[in-house]
Amino acid sequence: MSDRSQTTGSLDEEGGGQEPDALRRKLLKLAGAAVALTLAPGVTVLARDLVVKGSGGHKTPVRYGLLIDANACKSGCESCVRACQDYNGLSHDPGPDNAQWIRKVTIVNPKTGFSRSFPVMCQHCENAACVDVCPTGASFRRPDGIVLVDKHRCIGCRYCLMACPYKARSFVARNVSDQKPWAPRGKGTAEGCTMCVERVEAGKPPACVAACNRAGHKAMVFGNLHDPKSAIALRLSEVATTTIRADLGLGPSVHYRGI
Amino acid sequence: MRIRAGLWAVLAVAVALSGVWAAHRGRVALPVVARAPGHCVLNTAQMRRTHMMLLRTVREDIVRRDARDTRFRLTHCVACHVQRTASGRFIPVNAPGQFCASCHAYVGVRLDCFDCHAAVPHHAGAGQAAGSALVAAFRMPRALRASKGAGPGGGP
Numbered sequence: 001m002s003d004r005s006q007t008t009g010s011l012d013e014e015g016g017g018q019e020p021d022a023l024r025r026k027l028l029k030l031a032g033a034a035v036a037l038t039l040a041p042g043v044t045v046l047a048r049d050l051v052v053k054g055s056g057g058h059k060t061p062v063r064y065g066l067l068i069d070a071n072a073c074k075s076g077c078e079s080c081v082r083a084c085q086d087y088n089g090l091s092h093d094p095g096p097d098n099a100q101w102i103r104k105v106t107i108v109n110p111k112t113g114f115s116r117s118f119p120v121m122c123q124h125c126e127n128a129a130c131v132d133v134c135p136t137g138a139s140f141r142r143p144d145g146i147v148l149v150d151k152h153r154c155i156g157c158r159y160c161l162m163a164c165p166y167k168a169r170s171f172v173a174r175n176v177s178d179q180k181p182w183a184p185r186g187k188g189t190a191e192g193c194t195m196c197v198e199r200v201e202a203g204k205p206p207a208c209v210a211a212c213n214r215a216g217h218k219a220m221v222f223g224n225l226h227d228p229k230s231a232i233a234l235r236l237s238e239v240a241t242t243t244i245r246a247d248l249g250l251g252p253s254v255h256y257r258g259i
Numbered sequence: 260m261r262i263r264a265g266l267w268a269v270l271a272v273a274v275a276l277s278g279v280w281a282a283h284r285g286r287v288a289l290p291v292v293a294r295a296p297g298h299c300v301l302n303t304a305q306m307r308r309t310h311m312m313l314l315r316t317v318r319e320d321i322v323r324r325d326a327r328d329t330r331f332r333l334t335h336c337v338a339c340h341v342q343r344t345a346s347g348r349f350i351p352v353n354a355p356g357q358f359c360a361s362c363h364a365y366v367g368v369r370l371d372c373f374d375c376h377a378a379v380p381h382h383a384g385a386g387q388a389a390g391s392a393l394v395a396a397f398r399m400p401r402a403l404r405a406s407k408g409a410g411p412g413g414g415p
Contacts, residue, residue, distance in 0.1 A: 140323060142323070142324075142325060143325075144325065148322065150322050150323060151375060152318055152319075152322065175374075176375070178377075179375065179376065179377045180377060180381065181334045181337070181376070181377040181380065181381045182334075182381075184375040184376045184377070185375055186374040186375030187374065189375070197325070198327075201325060201327055
């Protein structure tokens with residue numbers, strides 16, 4: 001029942017309420033705006049900051065997370081898995097090398113017969129093992145806590161697949177076609193749950209959460225863990241929750257109730 | 260002496276071959292670039308020379324710094340420049356002769372964006388049919404259109 005993210009949660013609060021930093025960014029932006037040097041018609045030296053819009057980090061500390069209620073999750077229901085596959089353009093077929101961004105897991109206590117079924121996906125850890133081991137910096141954690149693979153940098157070494165204790169990463173071993181525009185994926189790169197980052201940025205919950213609500217189970221809550229008024233933070237303050245393998249100290253953003 | 264003669268022979272052959280090559284230079288077809296509806300996010304000269312730099316920069320910003328509110332996005336390039344077949348189906352922009360592929364074939368630069376990225380838009384309304392909010396939202400701002408050489412700094 002321990003929850004490491006509560007004790008180690010201060011690490012990712014940089015960028016919050018630091019006024020000198022904001023001023024510095026503004027100055028840099030102004031400086032950047034001046035440095036668009038035209039050498040000849042059509043030949044322009046572009047200052048980097050010109051194209052960086054909205055990259056000023058987060059004014060308020062944001063950390064997106066999930067709360068999964070294993071008591072409400074229905075055994076045999078796979079709507080979250082299907083929704084993830086549909087939204088991100090993954091195969092429904094459970095082939096040996098098909099991607100699993102989210103999977104349903106059933107735990108059983110053989111002594112008591114107690115059993116629960118719940119989804120497991122990338123836990124978007126604060127001290128993510130995949131980020132630690134990545135030799136190229138392709139695995140990274142965004143300021144809002146979402147852990148992603150930058151496939152432009154991924155060399156396909158699969159070290160992150162080995163390092164992740166949740167087996168949350170997959171490897172694309174074959175050529176892919178018919179990708180969704182918001183979920184680029186291709187041969188030779190590692191991939192995993194993106195927390196539907198594009199939906200989240202548009203203010204929508206991840207596809208799995210929406211599907212669970214549609215199915216009527218309401219077993220998944222998504223929100224900003226750092227906002228004390230958010231639904232997820234309120235729920236976490238009310239009920240006893242845990243994280244999977246909390247003993248590893250990775251500080252997952254995905255919390256579970258009833259396991 | 261024999262070596263020198265050999266070298267001269269090689270040189271003569273090279274000159275002859277270059278003549279043959281010059282005569283056939285027209286064999287690579289000039290790229291056929293279909294006009295997209297509306298205005299591009301930059302003027303044509305700038306796009307020709309800098310689109311790869313823009314995409315390279317912006318991919319860092321979008322992937323790593325969640326800065327998606329940029330006008331320079333590959334999905335928008337695809338949405339405007341995609342063509343349709345007579346029956347209305349999208350043709351991938353990297354298919355032979357299409358917007359991306361025809362230029363890249365001409366200059367001999369391998370295009371690998373679409374190994375991972377979708378080469379057709381998701382919206383049925385994209386492409387030539389789009390008079391569209393997308394085109395309006397991402398076209399070049401008036402200020403930039405007037406000053407041809409300016410960088411994208413004056414963007415909204």
